[in-house]
Amino acid sequence: MFGLTPSPESKRCQNLPVIRVPEERSLPDDGLGVRFYMQDVLNTLCQQYKPRSFKELKHLIQPYHLVVSTTRNKSGRVGVSYGIAKALGYKSRFIQGYKVHPNLSGPKLERLFQKNSRSKLLPTHRQRLKKQLDTVFKLFKTIHLKDLETILLEFQKLDTSLEFNQMGQPKSFTIFDKSGYIFKYDEIDRKLYPELYLFNLIRTRLLM
Structure with missing residues (x-):
């Protein structure tokens, strides 16, 4: 009546090919595959x-x-080159940024960094993040340090990274904001809080 046909009783199964990581080897001289990656x-x-x-x-x-390597000549012009980390199993020479892509040269990236740094929306994003952090720390009397990232993600949708030193103490706290900006802990409204605002909270409000 409606032009429908019954679905087949049997389903086709197809095994995906297994692609294994090759052992350590040298890349081709032209490095085209590396540059495209x-x-x-x-x-x-x-x-x-x-x-x-x-x-x-x-x-x-x-x-x-x-990995990125940067240099700066006497005139202040920055040069950048990129390479593949050896831990991946490859041996790669560094390729100059402009050869990877014209927009990935040192001067072009510096202009991009300056543009992002001058955004008038940055203070708004910082203020919002400060309120989000305040809300979480007011909601919980204590937070176990290992649960901090999970709690911030679940209750405020904040993608964060807490790094530790060799002594097991927090040394850096990074927020990967939904705006696309990356904030360190000491960027969250310095006017209202001391530079170690977040780490003071970690010491006093969080459990190791």
């Missing part, structure tokens, strides 16, 4: 986030096994 990762991250420094960019690319 670098270009894809870096362009995607610069669109998804709003990095304001090479330090932030280095932090973003670590999960993708990329």
Whole structure:
């Protein structure tokens, strides 16, 4: 009546091929595959986030096994090159940024960092984050340190990273905000809180 046909009784199953990571080897001399990989990762991250420094960019690319090397000549012009981390199993020479992609050269990235740093929305994002952190710490009398990231994610949808030193004490706290900006703990409204605002809270309100 409606032109429908019954679905087949049997389902087709197809096994996906298993792609294994090769043992350590040298990349081809032209490095085309490496450049395309670098270009894809870096362009995607610069669109998804709003990095304001090479330090932030280095932090973003670590999960993708990329490394960044920067130099600055006498005139102040910055040069950048990218490589593949050896831990991935490859041996890669560094490739100059402009060869990976024109927009990934040192001067082009510095202009991007400056543009992101001058955004008039930054104070608004900081103020919102301060309120979100305050809400969580007021809601819980104590928080176990190992649960901090999970609690901030569940109750405020904050993607955070808490790093520790060799003594097991917190040394850095990073917020990967939904706005695309990356904030360190000491950027959350310095006018209202001392520089170690968040870490004072960690020491007094959180359990190790």
